[in-house]
Amino acid sequence: MKTKHIHRDIPLFVSFAGSVIILLLLVAACDNKDYSKASPFDNAVYIDVAKVKDVANFTFNNLKQTGQQELSAVLAYPAEQDIDVNFQVDPSLIGYYNARLGTNYAMLDAKYYKFSTQHVVIPKGDVNSEVVTIGFSDLTDLDIDTNFLLPVTIQQASGGMGLLKGSKTICYIVRRSSAITTAVSLSNNYFEVPGFEKDSPTADVVNGLTQLTFEAIIRVNRFDPKNEISTIMGIEQYCLFRLGDSGFPKQQLQFAANEIKFPKADEGKLLQPSEWYHVAVTYDTEAKTAAIYVDGKLQSTIEDYGTGEPINLGKQTRGKDFMFKIGHSYGEPEDMTRQLDGEICEVRIWNVIRSQEEIYKNMYDVDPQTTGLKAYWKFNEGKGDIAKDYTENGNDAKAYAKAIWPEGIEVTQKNKE
Template sequence: MRKLHKYVLVVLATAVAAASCKNDEYDNRSPFDNVVYLDVAEADAIQLTTFKKTLPTLERTFSVVMSYPSAEDVRVRVEVDPSLVADYNARNATSWTMLDGAYYELAAGEVTIPAGRTSSDLLTLTFKNLDGSGDVSELPIDATYLVPVTISSADGAGLLAGSATAYYVVKRSSAITSAASLRDNWINFPTLDKAGPQSDLFNNLTAVTYEAIIRVDDFSKHSEISTIMGVENYLLLRIGDASFPRQQLQFDGTGDSANTPGFGKFPKKDESKLLNAGEWYHIAATYSYATREVCIYVNGKLQSRGTDLGNPASTPFNLAGRAFYDLYLQDPVKNEQYKGWGTFRQFFLGKSYDDTRQLNGDITEVRVWNVARSEQEIWENMYDVDPQTPGLIGYWKFDEGEGNVIRDWTGNGNDGVAEFDLEWPSGIEVPQLNKE
């Protein structure tokens, strides 16, 4: 027993010593093995900073990171270094100039990574006076500038060369610079499910135009269908279908009752009409009872036209059918005819039949009209339109850049609400084809 007791004590002592070494492992490492770097530069040394021309200020945050904790505080100096612009241009075959100091400010030149930690507090790079609201003239539109932010030195640690500098590529753009990702997400419209003036705008229609600017990352993800907008099995603009190319637009006006468009799935499959992954497209689809004509436009140009399609104009169609069920709930006796409307599918952006048909990409500039817009009207207003234009009943610019609520710019109050937290990609700049 005495020998066993001694053996147990030896094992425990060894375990404690090992644990102590593990907890203070960084104490025994050479400081030259430790390095510091910018967290944003580790992901991508080129930080695209494109913003809309009306923005007066813009902030970008980052932190300094160490490869492992130090036993002592580590002071790190961070600065904007104009001398790095020439090197960047030489390596990237560009000719951009350094942004004037009147338009930016780095909040702190020195930060400390406390002992036992691997990251500093956030640093803020502020771009200011962009619209000329300060004592300087406004930053020129569509000109590109550089702001290299670099770690100049660190006490007790080396620099991770490839990630010690972040190059902020700054551009005040006339183009669309904000879009939301609908990957595994979609946009709901709660006001369209309730009876009232807001949902009335989307019901009793005799013509419609859907518009959106989209960029799909990958057509192979999820199901055969990528949903853009509309109402499932009623009036839906989507990409792909069963036995139909995944990359071809389809306007689905399925339904054979009098109060549905009833023009079926349009157009037929055509391998010459495929969209490419990673490209921005302005998409529009129109239908009118008066002409019984269905049209699809890509980048402002007619792609497909069908005539003599759909039901006669005996009964208008509805995009907010749930609102009629709300009338029934308010007065079941008076509105008994709407008793079965609780199953009417809702109007969404990025969702249709189930949770697997989202748009695997980004979306911006979404509109719904109660008229069939002409090709010329669509071409001229692809990237912007007056929110008070007659016939425009829903307009979601997606220019918030953050948050989960998408404002309805018509003033009608049909704001969109994301099902999950939205992602807002940075560096967005949609080419304006009608201005080239």
């Protein structure tokens, strides 16, 4: 085999990983074996959910009684015989993970979990085993806001099959949290409210609003450079609460009623990606005042604002682009422009002006029977495509596409002393 000369202008700081890949490719090129049905590298088995990282958060609401996690065994490439794989919980790894995490968590007691099976088979010619379910029970007996470790590892595999060291174990951090632990993803999705549509008998509950408060808890994963607007909720060109606008910072909150926009652009008022925020806007159409709050603190205010006309969030007649939506405002759904690329929960509509104190004290939960609350979507379902309206009005929200409910959610509570 002829060795090609490497040009001297190739940077000397080529990554170690890249060098290893190049070396492996050279080895394969010099090997005459037919790898159409095999690999030049040793086969190995690993846990699917540990492929990227070997620590996972299993965080749940403090009222949750049961839960589950799923995993399976995977081969790097198909074997020529069945591979038996055994899982086990390994207490000896507690010290290792505590040292890595800088923690002192106890191991989860065995009475709180049960495996559907601890023995699986990866069939000949396949790479995946059946799914193993770890069922958790009696979770309300755990101390609130206390973390426990559950390290699950592959004990052994038959046929002398090796184990992929960095991915043979998944360590669950189990936490019964006092925080919100469920939110829905709005990436490439949004929710609409059929009950707000024209001629719906329940649309009037959000019509004729002389006072209005919008609230939501949001986390933006990414502010897309090509997307100027991240919609929180409302109606395009009528009454909209969002982040960004044309010629306006895409990370700053903006409210627009009848296309009258506020506040002014301010680089000191930017929200950061990957951080949870409670956001709210209040609008008094008669007093002609409006205010924006972030985490219960006043961020922006304006006087002599708006047209003085009441707000009607129901009975719009200009088509789907101008209906009330959560997470999207305008454009073809397939295009998904102006959507909020992140998660949302605790979405509320009021027909009263909530005070700064009321907003701050009730950022993470509020009694659905509170006077003035006209729609309340907690987004705590954790599955499905419907978000229940917790008020007596019953205006459930419906996802445009299949809803995704990310795991490991824990909303930071910023109003705790």
